[in-house]
Amino acid sequence: MAGSNKTNPTTTLRTGITPPRWLLAELTYACPLQCPYCANPIDYAKYQSELSTEDWKRVLTQARKMGAVQLGFSGGEPLTRKDLAELVKHARDLGYYSNLITSGYGLTEEKIVQLKEAGLDHIQVSIQASSQELNDHLAGTESFQLKKEVAHLVKKHGYPMVLCVVIHRENIHQMPEILAMAEELGADYLELANTQYYGWAHANRDLLLPTKEQFEQAEQIAQAFKEKVAGKMKIYYVVPDFYEDRPKACMNGWGTTFLTIAPDGAALPCHSARDLPGMDCPNVKDYSIEQIWYESLTFNFFRGFEWMKEPCSSCDEKEKDFGGCRCQAYLLSGDMYAADPVCSKSPNHHIIQEAIDSAKASALADNEKPLIFRNSKNSRLLS
Amino acid sequence: MTIHPDHPIKFSPMHRLQWEEAQQKDVILYPEGMVELNQSSAEILKCCDGTRNLAQIVSDLEQKFATTGLTNDITAFLEVALKNGWIQQN
Ligand code: SF4
Ligand code: SF4
Numbered sequence A: 001m002a003g004s005n006k007t008n009p010t011t012t013l014r015t016g017i018t019p020p021r022w023l024l025a026e027l028t029y030a031c032p033l034q035c036p037y038c039a040n041p042i043d044y045a046k047y048q049s050e051l052s053t054e055d056w057k058r059v060l061t062q063a064r065k066m067g068a069v070q071l072g073f074s075g076g077e078p079l080t081r082k083d084l085a086e087l088v089k090h091a092r093d094l095g096y097y098s099n100l101i102t103s104g105y106g107l108t109e110e111k112i113v114q115l116k117e118a119g120l121d122h123i124q125v126s127i128q129a130s131s132q133e134l135n136d137h138l139a140g141t142e143s144f145q146l147k148k149e150v151a152h153l154v155k156k157h158g159y160p161m162v163l164c165v166v167i168h169r170e171n172i173h174q175m176p177e178i179l180a181m182a183e184e185l186g187a188d189y190l191e192l193a194n195t196q197y198y199g200w201a202h203a204n205r206d207l208l209l210p211t212k213e214q215f216e217q218a219e220q221i222a223q224a225f226k227e228k229v230a231g232k233m234k235i236y237y238v239v240p241d242f243y244e245d246r247p248k249a250c251m252n253g254w255g256t257t258f259l260t261i262a263p264d265g266a267a268l269p270c271h272s273a274r275d276l277p278g279m280d281c282p283n284v285k286d287y288s289i290e291q292i293w294y295e296s297l298t299f300n301f302f303r304g305f306e307w308m309k310e311p312c313s314s315c316d317e318k319e320k321d322f323g324g325c326r327c328q329a330y331l332l333s334g335d336m337y338a339a340d341p342v343c344s345k346s347p348n349h350h351i352i353q354e355a356i357d358s359a360k361a362s363a364l365a366d367n368e369k370p371l372i373f374r375n376s377k378n379s380r381l382l383s
Numbered sequence B: 001m002t003i004h005p006d007h008p009i010k011f012s013p014m015h016r017l018q019w020e021e022a023q024q025k026d027v028i029l030y031p032e033g034m035v036e037l038n039q040s041s042a043e044i045l046k047c048c049d050g051t052r053n054l055a056q057i058v059s060d061l062e063q064k065f066a067t068t069g070l071t072n073d074i075t076a077f078l079e080v081a082l083k084n085g086w087i088q089q090n
Helices: A053-066 A084-094 A109-118 A132-139 A144-156 A172-185 A199-203 A212-228 A289-295 A326-333 A350-364 A376-382 B039-046 B054-064 B071-083
Strands: A022-026 A070-074 A097-102 A122-126 A161-167 A189-194 A234-238 A258-261 B009-011 B016-020 B025-030 B033-037 B087-089
Touching: A022 A053, A053 A084, A053 A289, A070 A084, A084 A097, A084 A109, A109 A144, A122 A144, A132 A144, A144 A161, A144 A172, A161 A172, A172 A189, A172 A212, A212 A234, A326 A350, B016 B039, B025 B039, B033 B039, B039 B054, B039 B071, B054 B071, B071 B087
Parallel strands: A022 A070, A022 A258, A070 A097, A097 A122, A122 A161, A161 A189, A189 A234
Antiparallel strands: B009 B087, B016 B025, B025 B033
């Protein structure tokens, strides 16, 4: 179990380490939906234990004291936690700006009001597609009408409304309708998140990765819309890094800004960190956030540039992208110290083209294999 | 977007302006983001309470800091703030 190794936090100097600004509280892995691109780990079903209300309150208090200010309540579906309003209230008292990242499933008007009174700042509702049929298929649940109602209620009660749509090959053709839907629902922010291929999305990549042409067309449509709604709706566009030639500056640099706490209390520098070999992530039940952030081996592992290999170590762009994503490097090349294969300077860059070709072939095949939905049964089968 | 000279200016209810002890700075918080403010920007935004118009904000700040000639700087900043949705006018 992560965190059981008490020798993990080693003493290092704190000089030059910036404090966390963002805390992502993954309250639970429980979720009534089954999105095949879910970023939760494939083996999530094995983490059954959840932190108590008191554990979460202590984590919030400690991280806030260090300077964390943006707080995301996510999961799984955070609404399945009975103590959500209590945690929101605690967060508000501490001065966090809190975000609820939800599928909208289980969000009643009563709950919306209760959370507002507790001090919740905004609600981000995810919608899978612009049509009922596709939304419900992708979510693995009937949820489309309900999500639209929730979006209306969120507006009605004075929250900034953030709509999030994860984009992939199954819904990318709906881009114009997705944008129209966001406008109709009165979204203040629209997050168009091209799928990042971790967790379940990695397992389903052949079925989810769009072609370059599809992506470019969708991007053009989104770009034109962005200009049209400037000043009314803010668009966050997450690019699909498979079609870039430089990797993203993942997490703004390892252990510099983001702190994720998994449902069982494991502290992670990024949400996939515990998939990395030998990454024994410290648990908040064993250590304070301060110890974890400054002293743990895990959080110090990829700080700075010492760990890098060629071509990154002598690259003049390393301060810009930190060599890209460690989890992606590991997932695609098997080497967590390697340059992110997305980078055209990486000797493993061909893996990206192979993935694109493989997805294209899969799209053309007449017996395409089905999507693997995110649920406990599949989680146990695959891990 | 320009600031209407007569209408009162109000800080947006969709954003939060707050002092951050750890950073020793005022910041604006909004969904998924944060803007760090320098002292003068923060002073201007704190005047946007929905009761004062541009001329009143200028004169209050000139008085507070015992200076004159702030009109251009304040107007320019408020236009940026309006464009970013940090403030509103009816
Ligand atoms: S991505 Fe879908 S399945 Fe995964 S936690 Fe979110 S709503 Fe649930
Ligand atoms: S070689 Fe490494 S540091 Fe240089 S651009 Fe590529 S990923 Fe970034």
